[in-house]
Amino acid sequence: MIEPIKKIFTSFSTELAKEIEVNATIHSYKTGDIIIRTGQYIKNTVLVISGKIKVYREDENGGEFFMYYLQPGQACAISMICATKNEKSQIMAKVVEDVELIMVPLPLMDKWMMQHRSWYEFVIDTYRSRFEEVLEVIDSIAFRAMDERLEFYLKRHADVCGCKELKLSHQEIASELNTSREVISRLLKKMEQRGIVALHRNNIELLK
DSSP states (O other): OHHHHHHHSTTOOHHHHHHHHHHOEEEEEOTTOEEEOTTOBOOEEEEEEEEEEEEEEEOTTSOEEEEEEEOTTOBOHHHHHHHHTTOBOSOEEEEEEEEEEEEEEHHHHHHHHHHOHHHHHHHHHHHHHHHHHHHHHHHHHHHOOHHHHHHHHHHHHHHHHTOSEEOOOHHHHHHHTTSOHHHHHHHHHHHHHTTSEEEOSSOEEEOO
């Protein structure tokens, strides 16, 4: 297992990879599974081996706002913070492509911060990259009109999947951008007229 860990988490030292092999556990989840729920206590740090996870912020009425993806080689910064401070989760994490995860118990996370430089740097880099990504989302909300937010949202999804054809419904987009399906459908139609996207029956194709 050491070699697969080092192949995915390239910055990890051999010593750290050995400790993960001995102490951590591997879990698999299917598309649609909820692995972290809003309000639950988090006892493990989650490292993604394969698949994709979407991280959302939920409001009191059950509305969902998309924050960021988790992909192979990444960890959830917000869950790390909640686990370390023994606080309830402020996010919900849903599997969007079958995943395999490494679960690192909280006591080991604290221990490795002091014992393994590669773990310390990984955690700090995780905080930094997620902070930058959340700032982008805030900028999108605060300073962009809905049509610009929609274009940013689509390009962000395309970057993650490395593809131009996005399997997203108008309702799904509307929910994640906290607006109505009618608004999204109207804006997508305008984007199609401008040659930015092509709308198909089951997907949206980015042309630019």
